[in-house]
Amino acid sequence: MNVETVDPGSVALNRSPIIEPPSLWTIILSAAVIGPFVGGMPYLYWTIYSLVVAYAVGFIPAILGGTLFAFWLRSASRVDLPSAWKGGLHGAFFGSTGCGLCASIFAFFNAGGDAYGLCLFVVLHGLGAGFLVGGVITNCNNRRARNIGVAS
Numbered sequence: 001m002n003v004e005t006v007d008p009g010s011v012a013l014n015r016s017p018i019i020e021p022p023s024l025w026t027i028i029l030s031a032a033v034i035g036p037f038v039g040g041m042p043y044l045y046w047t048i049y050s051l052v053v054a055y056a057v058g059f060i061p062a063i064l065g066g067t068l069f070a071f072w073l074r075s076a077s078r079v080d081l082p083s084a085w086k087g088g089l090h091g092a093f094f095g096s097t098g099c100g101l102c103a104s105i106f107a108f109f110n111a112g113g114d115a116y117g118l119c120l121f122v123v124l125h126g127l128g129a130g131f132l133v134g135g136v137i138t139n140c141n142n143r144r145a146r147n148i149g150v151a152s
Contacts, residue, residue, distance in 0.1 A: 022141060024070045031066025031133050032059060035095065039129035058099075058129070061122070065091075065098030065130055073138065084139040091134015092127050099126030 039062075040054025069091050076082045082090075103122040107115035 022073075022137075024067075024074065027070035027073060027137060028063060028066040030137055031069060031095075032062045034133050034136070035062030035066065035126075035129045038132050039125040057122070058125070061098040061102040061126055062095070062129070063098070064101060065095040065126060066133075068094040068097060069130070069134055069137070073141065077141065081142050081145055082138055084135045084142065087138025087141075088131045088135030091137070092131035095126040095130015095133065096123045097126075098130075099123050 036055045036058030037051070039058045040050055043050040043054070072090050072094065073082070073087065076090075099122045100119065103119035107119050
């Protein structure tokens with residue numbers, strides 16, 4: 001039997017990380033702090049109480065979405081640096097997933113008439129906030145890689 005040897009450096013999966021992405025806690029806390037603020041921005045012109053309500057409603061969904069996004073960013077950065085728009089799209093998906101999970105649990109335990117409308121309302125806010133937060137975090141990660149000189 002003739003077995004060919006493969007150079008380990010030529011296999012894409014054996015590459016070392018391009019840059020170590022931010023820690024999980026940094027990404028999660030960034031999403032938890034920025035996400036509810038961005039999700040509640042359409043209502044901030046009413047009063048400062050809107051900001052309190054935005055954080056009361058959006059903190060747990062932002063932590064869930066930020067956790068999912070953090071695991072994705074850390075795994076995607078090991079192969080190649082994702083672009084900011086790709087980070088934004090993944091952030092939108094994970095933000096709406098976190099909001100959808102929390103809103104579905106709320107709708108399940110509070111079977112009111114407008115519970116499913118509330119779910120859609122919260123998911124749409126998570127979609128926009130996740131897109132912005134995911135894009136910003138990914139862009140900061142890429143900018144840090146360019147400053148170090150790892151990526152072009």
